[in-house]
Amino acid sequence: MSAEGMEYDAARIEVLDGVRVVRKRPGMYVGSTGERGPRHMVLEVVGRAVNEVLAGRAGSVEVTLTADGGVRVADDGSGGSSEADGDTGGPDLEAQLTSLQDEFETRGRHIAAAYPFGVGLFVVNALSSRMTAEVRGEGARRVYAYARGVAVEPPAAVGPATGCGTAISFWPDTEIFETTSCSFTELAELFRQVAFLNRSLKISLTDERPADGPRSVLYQFPDGVRDFVAALGAERGAALDPHVIGFEREDPRMAGTMEVALLWNGAHKDSHEDSHEESIRGFANSRATSEGGTHVDGFRDGVAAAVTAYARKRGLLASADPDLRADRIGEGLTAVVSVKLDRPEFLGCTRGLLGNTDVRVCVAEAVQEYLADWFEEQPERAAEVVDRVVGGNHQD
Template sequence: MPRYGARARRTHEYARGVAVAPPAVVEPVPGNGTTIAFWPDAEIFGTARCSFPVLAERFRQVAFLDRGLRISLTDERPAGEARAVLFRFPDGVRDFVAALDAEAGAALHPNVIGFEREDPRMAGTMEAALLWNGCREERMRGFANSLATAQGGTHVDGFRDRVAAAVTAYARERGLLAAADPDLRADRVGAGLTAVVSVKLDRLEFLGATRGLLGNPDVRVCVGEAVREYLGSWFEGQPERAAEVVGRIVRGVPQD
């Protein structure tokens, strides 16, 4: 009989998507969790050799996108030279933005702006973070259900549009833009911006065959509203930093 507090360990094996046998109870174990053992099929993938750097980068990305998730990767193939990495990021996409900024050569900056929200209108959740710093280029990453959307989509469009609207509104309120001045364009506001916007949806809608362009129409509105609200609150709560950031954007000067 299993001892008090132990749980039954169950195994289930598949081959090419088909169950080899029904789930089987193996032995009692303490605690809980899931372990997946996977062996690539050379006839399907073309090769059975896994790339440690490729897997490590993907697992690192997933750990960023799922705050607090712990992922370890060990390569035992080199005899006596095993490699191992562990990924866990307690601040999720905020840590992602800080890492992207550091990789671009900018100094680590404490003012990463981040928020998360669940919105039933889009049947899902959103998490986003941004930081103005460093060079003039925009570094924007979009994800849907932890999959990179290389071509962007409604989540990225809603994010960029509302960031520009929030910056424009703040600039007008503080007299940094005159009434006759046009609104700040998204590409101008995006200069020096590092950002990650991640949505997790019950139903994904992609445009095109590559699954790189998110098409859910409600996502654009929901993400845009959240960005405008949270960024506006950050501006109000950090007036000195907000005036510095927005002032530099209006003048077209890169962030320090």
């Protein structure tokens, strides 16, 4: 190519802002113009409602896939939308709907960052053929209406209302997306996971699209990640010890809390899965950390230290034997490690790896201490677990 053909000056620069930016490059904001895009839009709107519950302003979230291709997300929160959210540093609802925001959801442990990007309601608005937000509170009902990110009319109070809450409805734009349909099964599994990780949450999903009538699921798990591990263990096969070991702890050194549950599985004659394989799932502020991170490393360290100490006490390891390695203690282990941090540090472009260095030490100490106590309280169960772990390491 000649130098002349490569000339580029200010006249060639196209400056985009607001809605045009999002609509011109939708994949940058929601990952895809295929099915993944509309699913991400659902998660963004659901994320706002879930955070209302976690902040103590609401108790439940209802998600509906409407027969006309829309999505409605409703919560029973305070309905306030005119003042900034002082708990999270977040903007008011109208600002969220009409302008790009910084990722304020990562600023506190009480915010569920369960969605991969955290681009906010404005992006959903811009990529929807239409969106309405209805807010009920203080005896009045207020409605916001938009078409492809642009206000149809000024926000208006449209009459009295009982109760309080917010309902956001949107229709992914067929001009943008190859498909605007979301999978009921995939969304149900995602909401189930978020409910496991946030015990205060009650969330339902209703699909009005089937010709033979609506279908619905409702999730609420009072025992949090203990329920999560019990469900995972049941999926993998019968448990060597049916009792799920679990605890919660706050540690100011990592500016957050941890919730840990684990279960050692045994073989199951009807299971096609090798239940002896390790399955450890990590989460940070309700975001799945598929690549692991310091919370998962700390968990492994803590289990290895506790098993090593108990094995030496029972004479299963001689003084000359090395400590058990953290990466060799997972046979038959199913676990969930969930941390909620004021300042989570996600590493890598996919943000699937937690990097907070203090978390590893804090989780390791807590796991080692809790397991040591459990081993003492349950000597028969502890012996079976430790014998298997030590025996497996000796075979190697």
